[in-house]
Amino acid sequence: MEVPILKQGEVLIATFQAALSDADLNHLRMGLVQQVVKFRSRAVIVDVTAMDVMDSFASRTLREIAHMIRLRGAETVIVGIQPEVAFAMVQLGLTLEGVATALDLEEGLDYLTQKFKNTD
Amino acid sequence: MGIVLLLRDVLARSLFAKYQTDFKKLNRILDAYEPAANRIANTVAVGFVQERERVIRQQQEAIRELSTPVLQVRERLLILPIIGVIDPQRARQLTEQLLRGIRTNRAKVVVIDITGVAAMDVTVANHLVQTVEASRLLGATVIVTGLSPEIAQTLVTIGVDLGKMNTVGDLQGGIEQAERLLGYKVVTLAETR
Numbered sequence: 001m002e003v004p005i006l007k008q009g010e011v012l013i014a015t016f017q018a019a020l021s022d023a024d025l026n027h028l029r030m031g032l033v034q035q036v037v038k039f040r041s042r043a044v045i046v047d048v049t050a051m052d053v054m055d056s057f058a059s060r061t062l063r064e065i066a067h068m069i070r071l072r073g074a075e076t077v078i079v080g081i082q083p084e085v086a087f088a089m090v091q092l093g094l095t096l097e098g099v100a101t102a103l104d105l106e107e108g109l110d111y112l113t114q115k116f117k118n119t120d
Numbered sequence: 121m122g123i124v125l126l127l128r129d130v131l132a133r134s135l136f137a138k139y140q141t142d143f144k145k146l147n148r149i150l151d152a153y154e155p156a157a158n159r160i161a162n163t164v165a166v167g168f169v170q171e172r173e174r175v176i177r178q179q180q181e182a183i184r185e186l187s188t189p190v191l192q193v194r195e196r197l198l199i200l201p202i203i204g205v206i207d208p209q210r211a212r213q214l215t216e217q218l219l220r221g222i223r224t225n226r227a228k229v230v231v232i233d234i235t236g237v238a239a240m241d242v243t244v245a246n247h248l249v250q251t252v253e254a255s256r257l258l259g260a261t262v263i264v265t266g267l268s269p270e271i272a273q274t275l276v277t278i279g280v281d282l283g284k285m286n287t288v289g290d291l292q293g294g295i296e297q298a299e300r301l302l303g304y305k306v307v308t309l310a311e312t313r
Contacts, residue, residue: 078257079259081257081258082223083216083219083220083222083223083254083258084219085257086219086254086255086257086258087215087216087219087250087254089254089257090250090251090253090254090257091250095253095256095257096257101256101257101258101259102259103222103223103226103228103258103259103260104259107226107228107259111259
């Protein structure tokens with residue numbers, strides 16, 4: 001399943017669909033970093049609003065994506081984690097530590113705008 | 121229930137009266153009547169108790185929800201004042217209500233005040249930590265205020281990473297810090313002149 005990656009200025013927005021297989025996640029990991037390189041993006045927003053379940057593989061992949069993207073000097077923000085998913089995640093000890101999170105796309109973009117303003 | 125038992129006895133007596141001349145027949149009738157009558161009495165009793173229990177459960181649920189209100193006091197700022205005893209069930213409900221509240225109110229900061237909580241065991245303390253982490257996943261910062269010495273001890277004992285938990289002494293301090301985080305500045309009218 002292809003995950004759509006949209007470009008919004010210096011930010012890439014990847015919107016996860018509901019059921020992503022491990023293969024999809026692996027594919028996406030490489031794809032996102034390649035896009036960051038190609039467009040010289042400063043940040044990536046991963047929108048997981050449509051995900052109603054988050055397992056340890058998905059969680060680890062998200063952390064790895066964030067780390068890889070940081071190595072390219074860009075920021076990652078995960079947005080749209082649903083309350084039930086967040087609850088399940090913390091119970092399993094999947095905290096997405098070290099990765100920025102925001103309520104939704106609007107908040108994510110807001111956060112990045114603030115961040116860019118502070119560092120420019 | 122009392123009426124059902126009375127009816128059973130009255131009916132039994134009338135059966136006696138009617139068939140007292142024929143002993144064998146009376147016995148046969150009673151053999152059929154007794155288990156049926158007792159089953160009826162039992163069904164009524166069980167139904168009654170089940171209904172009461174259902175009402176009690178409903179009321180307990182309502183009390184639990186009312187006792188952990190999630191209140192918006194400023195744009196993007198929620199306060200969750202907790203009072204009384206928290207058991208794991210209440211803690212879980214608290215977390216669910218808070219997370220829903222964060223999403224509905226688009227809160228960026230939450231102040232959880234536990235001044236009214238005397239003590240919590242390790243399980244509940246872990247729930248609190250999980251609540252803070254889950255809130256962060258929804259993009260909200262949590263400030264915990266009003267920790268009693270006992271609770272502070274419990275948190276240290278379970279090895280909570282205090283770097284991950286934002287705490288302030290009292291509710292007032294917590295709200296002030298929340299306002300700062302949100303970019304509010306509160307001044308008296310005298311100061312603005």
